[in-house]
Amino acid sequence: MALAIRSTSPPARLAATAALAAALIAMTVSPAGARPASETSAHCARQTHLRVPGTERQKTDCLNELTTAGTAASGHTDPADWAGLTPKDLAVPTGVPGIQIDGYFPDTSATNTNHGWNHDAQFVIRLPDHWNGGLVVAGSPGVREQYANDRAIGDWVLSRGYAFAATDKGNTGVAFHRDGQAPGDAIAEWNTRVTQLTRAARAVVAQRYQRPPARTLATGMSNGGYLVRWQLENHPELYDGGVDWEGTLWRADGPNLLTFLPPALAAYPAYAAGGPQADQAHSALLAAGFPAGSEFLWPYHHRYYWDLTQRIYREELDPEYDGPAEAGTPFCVSGTPACDADYAYAARPADVRQAVAKIALTGRIDKPLITLHGTLDVLLPISQDSDVYAEMVRRAGRGALLRYYRIEGGTHVDSLVDAFPDRLRPLTPCHRAAFTALEDWIGRGVRPPLGHTVPKDPAADPATLLAGCPLGD
Incomplete structure (x- = not known):
């Protein structure tokens, strides 16, 4: 993909x-x-x-x-x-x-x-x-x-x-x-x-x-x-x-990569940093679908795949999310305006699901x-x-x-x-x-x-x- x-x-x-x-x-x-x-x-x-x-x-x-x-x-x-x-x-x-x-x-x-x-x-x-x-x-x-x-x-x-x-x-x-x-x-x-x-x-x-x-x-x-x-x-x-x-x-109703990549982007930095939020971030990654036992692969995928994949496919299917910007902001921190780490597919307008339905x-x-x-x-x-x-x-x-x-x-x-x-x-x-x-x-x-x-x-x-x-x- x-x-x-x-x-x-x-x-x-x-x-x-x-x-x-x-x-x-x-x-x-x-x-x-x-x-x-x-x-x-x-x-x-x-x-x-x-x-x-x-x-x-x-x-x-x-x-x-x-x-x-x-x-x-x-x-x-x-x-x-x-x-x-x-x-x-x-x-x-x-x-x-x-x-x-x-x-x-x-x-x-x-x-x-x-x-x-x-x-x-x-x-x-x-x-x-x-x-x-x-x-x-x-x-x-x-x-x-x-x-x-x-x-x-x-x-x-x-x-x-x-x-x-x-x-x-x-x-x-x-x-x-x-x-x-x-x-x-x-x-x-x-x-x-x-x-x-x-x-x-x-x-x-x-x-x-x-x-x-x-x-x-x-x-x-x-x-x-x-x-x-x-x-x-x-x-x-x-x-x-x-x-x-x-x-x-x-699938128009999910799951699709626009439903499971944003939680990974949001949680991974806290997981990688360790500290008091690491366990909660780890649980969020597992809940998003990333299998237990795959943790050794997460650093590589965070660096090379998750961010770019989310941004370019979201741009294809929901270009209005970030307004006039093209394919968002690379590796933005959760809370940054129009950040793909905070993308919520279920909350997006119906025309986004219509694009996926295509x-x-x-x-x-x-x-x-x-x-x-x-x-x-x-x-x-x-x-x-x-x-x-x-x-x-x-x-x-x-x-x-x-x-x-x-x-x-x-x-x-x-x-x-x-x-x-x-x-x-x-x-x-x-x-x-x-x-x-x-x-x-x-x-x-x-x-x-x-x-x-x-x-x-x-x-x-x-x-x-x-x-x-x-x-x-």
Whole structure:
């Protein structure tokens, strides 16, 4: 969500972060086994025939390596865009030649500077030579650009033979809220851009391989997870299923980040200072949803995430709160006029809830969804987010379409695992386990384990936790 904002400030590497028929069955059993016709299997075959529908500009390149093992050197990704989202020891797959298409759809905003285009609605589509018949579509986390998922998601799905498409969501950066004509418009555009890219990517896949994708899967983390939820609720006809990695929850009546971040901003300084008010401040943080046992993560999140996230999303949805000021006053002390630490969502005018309603989720998914969320997430606390969304899905009568896994010891960004290897576990392998479970579910009818908390083995070393994430039987 607000989540995963790019930064190059200290400390060390962490601050550099601050900031998803028989043919289907065969594909699931052996993702690389569903081969295209011989006339389309040559390296970069049909490259000159590819046109992404609806684009204003596109650039098509034949690459010997589509993963970041090659694209980081060739300039076909932006390492700053995915910095800090994965553990430092995550392996990078190789041996995926194919076609990359970069481009943008018509848009009026210009926050994305990639390629010197200074144009939003940028996207990337990667088409491996050895295709398994599937397409994975992702929207970026936080307010990052189209390459943000390259390390965490793109590399791995490409190595399994999927075509991969990702979008910048139509606006980027900490001033994303300047886009749109009315509160909520900028975030609403994110959903439109994912739908647009999915339709276009399905068409270009058919051009490249001379048949449409046998399955289309949506996946993404944080804000990208929110996009998966919204797509399966609103455009299930485009997808076969999705994996939601700690998606952001928007509800007009709350909870949402505008309800739990202000109490954290108000209470944390007193907690950090110690003294007679510290216990009361600690209780306020717990009451806001920040889990007991996550205290070691609070200083980092207070410094890099809570304040900026609250201010820029509040500016998008409630710009009148601070009058003519833009995105409030950084790290203001409670009691300061128009301070976001004192923001009270429930007391704001009805038009604020109407703005949130524009982007709100309902739980009415219409395709299989697997959600995973770390129990030690202190940017989107699990009790205020995925726990609530899972209950929304059940109340909407769609519980049979959901598997929800609470990952013990997981937090919002996997780079923090490198700083606290004895306390945290990475979510990247859990996402991969969920993705393969989804493949089996929709491809072979093998239902994943019922939702539960996936325990963290206290005896497992960091290498073991990075190697896998068993979801149970």
